[in-house]
Amino acid sequence: MSNNKLIIFDTTLRDGEQSPGASMTRDEKLRIARALERMRVDVIEAGFAAASPGDFEAIKAIAETVKESTVCSLARASEKDIRAAGEAIRPAARGRIHTFIATSPIHMEKKLRMSPDQVVEAAVRAVRLAREYTDDVEFSAEDAVRSEMDFLVRIFDAVIQAGAKTINVPDTVGYALPDQWAARFRELIERVPNSDKVVWSTHCHNDLGMAVANSLAAVMAGARQVECTINGLGERAGNASLEEVVMAVRTRRDAFQIETGIDTTQLVPTSKLVSSITGYPVQPNKAIVGANAFAHESGIHQDGVLKHRETYEIMRAEDVGWTTNKLTLGKLSGRNAFRTRLQELGVELESEEALNAAFARFKELADKKREIYDEDLQALVTGVGEEAVETLRLISLKVCSETGETPHAQVVLSVDGEERHAESVGGGPVDAVFKGIESIVQSGSALTLYSVNNITSGTDAQGEVTVRVEKDGRIVNGQGADTDIVIASAKAYLNALNRLRQPEQRQHPQLGDV
Structure with a gap:
């Protein structure tokens, strides 16, 4: 060599x-x-x-x-x-x-x-x-x-x-x-x-x-x-x-x-x-791949970059993969176009059932969000293929959050195929929803992380929620994405609880380390 x-x-x-x-x-x-x-x-x-x-x-x-x-x-x-x-x-x-x-x-x-x-x-x-x-x-x-x-x-x-x-x-x-x-x-x-x-x-x-x-x-x-x-x-x-x-x-x-x-x-x-x-977000000021890695707020810096990029940039953003969000698909796009764009993104779904599940999610999103970007597609396929072991499923959710009033949630879940209802209050709409879900599931787990990130820019952007729950030393992450952040939160929490309910397939990988 x-x-x-x-x-x-x-x-x-x-x-x-x-x-x-x-x-x-x-x-x-x-x-x-x-x-x-x-x-x-x-x-x-x-x-x-x-x-x-x-x-x-x-x-x-x-x-x-x-x-x-x-x-x-x-x-x-x-x-x-x-x-x-x-x-x-x-x-x-x-x-x-x-x-x-x-x-x-x-x-x-x-x-x-x-x-x-x-x-x-x-x-x-x-x-x-x-x-x-x-x-x-x-x-x-x-x-x-x-x-x-x-x-x-x-x-x-x-x-x-x-x-x-x-x-x-x-x-x-x-x-x-x-x-x-x-x-x-x-x-x-x-x-x-x-x-x-x-x-x-x-x-x-x-x-x-x-x-x-x-x-x-x-x-x-x-x-x-x-x-x-x-x-x-x-x-x-x-x-x-x-x-x-x-x-x-x-x-x-x-x-x-x-x-x-x-x-x-x-x-x-x-x-x-x-x-x-x-489920580990990248902080905005992270070198190379953080959202602010090539952003310039200072007027002096902006002026210098406009006159000559190398005054304040030692690398080109495009050389590390930063590009303008690429509009890829819309609500009229077909299954073949969807499959082709996923392949271009390096996403290969292993079965027709997984493709159908992802395409159904895409159509649901297209009804809520006019412009769908590559980042949206990446979020859509996260977790595809896990539905076969989904024993907890959100059927409906109603939340009331009003100034001066205690937030209130009505949750309907499918638990092992049986419809279950709950009403709950909380310190905020998400807290109320989580308490309603827990009152039905009674997982006994502790919520150790709740994180929200926007997938793309704009007020109609999907919010991607990550939650981390722990029970008896076992730690799992759950993720959910939706244009409604409360629904995304419910999806993420249920995703984590579904994983917690499955038999642990592997020990924690820290058997040894170098």
Whole structure:
């Protein structure tokens, strides 16, 4: 591999999914994987095959679908994990197993309860077993940031001899500082035998807000793979943001003198897709993909940009995928035009029933909203295909909200096919609706998040509501979209309660982390 190429390793579907409530269905993972492939991501870490049968099947489906990107599964340094990962990636045109074990004194002693010798033996055994399934094996030393340098040199030497092709050095707890992280990479590359025979990778968490800075410092010190996520999604404070890493390298070619293979025009569409599916909104001032990333409020800035764009813009908005909302369809548009536009957006519905459900939603929206944009279509297909397990359904809703009066709601639901009615009051119309729904369903869950975002501009825009509910340690997200924000809220709450009622298909994916 050329030393001028930076490999982009996306772990949105694995590490990103470890965000509370961000667990994705198989179909949702496939949609994101297709978007990552269109973006020309080098490696897609599709999940943790040993986490559950659901995760295994999702990785396998992605391996069967994705042809251009390498499909990777994470695995602890255990035979069970590695065999699950190997079987999951077997259909892939290019497959990788990413195995890891903790190497810091605190992790080895308190978590693993293993001696350093045992950890090295387990790592070597894991890499050799992974090589039975693929030649593309990556090894990570979990909590490398707090590991002793001599031990890292020892274990990396051993796994390289065992056949590892990529060595990942993770800042698992987001503790590193850029200059120290760069120094650690330089020393490892200098001291580890055969360091020039492998790709050095960095995986940084954002607990101190420095994941991107640390990742780029590692690149400056010789790393040629960055592990990152769309929108910086991830547990705790998240991971290094893919879009920020990619655009920093592209914009500052003078400093990095390397290239990625990423199609940057796909950054914004993919960001919106991930946000829609996970329910994690992108803050307006987020670099690259935030709504205000290329907005200029100051008169001085506006004047400068009008005279010469580069006075205040170091990137072009269109280069990262920002375009004017594209009017696509109207109420007279047919099923074929609808299907074609979805395909152009990278949305592939797997059955005629799913297409019919999405088309019905489209027609309902077209009766309420004169202009329908690509963002509306993306929202329409979120959750399509889940209706087969929808045991709670909104039949009708009436809300009264008047100045000086307590808001009042009348709710009619279908619960397992039986019509149920409720009346309730609340601090606001949405609160009244939620209390009415809960009085019928009696889920016993706690609402931990309520978020509203407009999908497009204008007073007739759809509002997209995300709710997060928790019960007995299980966390799920629900989403709903409608031109009426109260109805959207009811849809989102019912969507979450429907998911909560389904058997949990997977454990929380935080079985281990790098």
